[in-house]
Amino acid sequence: MTAWQLAKRGFDVTVFDQWNTPNDRGASAGESRIFRTIYKEGPDYVPVLKKSYDMWEELQANQATSVLQMCGGLMIGRPDTHDVEAVISCAEAADLDHRVLNSHDMAREYPQFRLDDDEVGVFDPASGVFRPEAAVLTARKEAERLGADFRTYTRILNIRPLSQHVMIDTHDGAQAFDKVVVSTGPWVNELTDFGPDIVAPRRLVAMWFPARDVPLHTPANMPISIRRHPEGGFSCFPVLDGLGVKILPHHLAWATLDQVEDLPRFVEADVVRSTEHAVARLMPGLDPTPFRVSTWTEGFTKDEAPIVGPSAQDPRIVLAVGMSGQGFKFSPMMGSIVTDMVENGSSTDAIGLMDAQRFDGGGS
Template identity: 45%
Template structure:
């Protein structure tokens, strides 16, 4: 490898750091990834069996080019790793036609001419009886949506980075960062490490690593619940698309059976409370939370046994406008930050890795990421 290749320290080996390391190592950077935990761990934002991939984006049509490229890169990582990471089982957005999410999904599909089908409750009930819909509700079906597998995805990206020369250092928390005349000095477990560029991918630990006003990221607790399917075959990805449900009584995302037992639900209507320390996750959910999640399942997903068989707790970093912070670190040279993915960063991770490569090598990216500019919270 050329001696002039930049040394890049990637701080955080969750999905964003892992994909960035893969892309940077592929461009010849000398990459070292530091993470406070092990590869594909379940303490941050990048674990929990499944993630939604969608191309019709309620968060805004501006993401569509990023999602298209992310889809290609997911396939490239599958080919490189030999693992199945993305299953395009389709996706449903279900709710009343006038619900803001239904309106924005339809607008996005129309404006970007994305294939989709709009089903009334009778049509949807015939094809997707797993969901009990009210008569006035509709479902928007996105054939290019599906389910991602987070733990193997993080491991595949780290493996791919490693095979391109990156060094992956697990259980090595970065304690301090200091800018030097030529780059950065970081302190890891009392040891100093000099690098040309730091790529900051701390996920929900953003405030701990970067206590600066413009890195306005609040860690929040997201709880997922798994409910056993009465008919497992009828709830696998070939029969049950991923879904985002917007009902008057409950809102959640819903994932097909991947473990041979249960459908995963991530309730949205029960709140995602702030966490003072993302490292301090509760072991499970309060009984009131489990009871409310069960009530939503009993009402809206009749094919599931309405008592959770498994509960998982995860931390995610949210910004005030729920769009991520991606770009050069304001006021510093040779530092790039990607954090605050606000509950929707996983599907985009491979293209964010590519953008990280652009930012490290050129200071800017050809993708339209103005809305993610870190200085907007200054």
């Protein structure tokens, strides 16, 4: 996304990726991602989310592949649950369209979800589901069309700011650049010196459960959702593969990894059983036996807000890391904000809570 934005504004762009772009190792893989506008993380994000939506529309205009399908979104839980309160308060603060559905409304309109009598669903019409690999590929093609050069399977070993240039070291040698953007996802600690107490890779697990009535569980009929319930919390993604709904459990710890390469492929039986239990209890149209269980990793900061801005080490190095499980939906705007920073040193779209220098002692 950053390469697309930089190339669009006329910069001469070189992208180094240790794998391909896209790939199945980083934080952007795994079939689906959620877009939401009513944001439980706070109304400060809403202007960036609205502008991101426009950029997604621009990216997919005239493309054969849809990257973002708007299907609406639900936050489901008791009205006094933190996240339910947070979305209602965000919708009111930012004056966003929404509906609060009680358990009877939900049973009638969205039978894919089983609610307790005292639960509600808060509907956000400006939500949808991404195909992230297609989105990354589309952005790459757009960047290449505008002149960007992708050096795939080329790992950056070191970034060295010198007086005239910033040097990039790879196994193929060193190359000098005027500016460098670091957007290394979960590998953040390899090319910055924040340290694992500030930002660290964590493991996320997703499981696909067969839908008994597949059409009922596709985006045409089923919104994306986030569930908060004493017996399970999860993100839920409608069927994209013709077979199953993806569930990403939140009520189980997201283990911190020392290194991204430590990501275990296999998942403890307790994690699967607990998610099966939540699905059996809360998703009546799914067979509570997952046919696929996969693991991914993402860089999380200690305050769970991204790190975006010029580094403390050298302002010619701009950081866009630590996306903390949120980054896909606003990634085009992160690219645009970073491009502003490369161009002018700052961005009027930047959000204070993402400030790259907010952590004492870290930030190169």
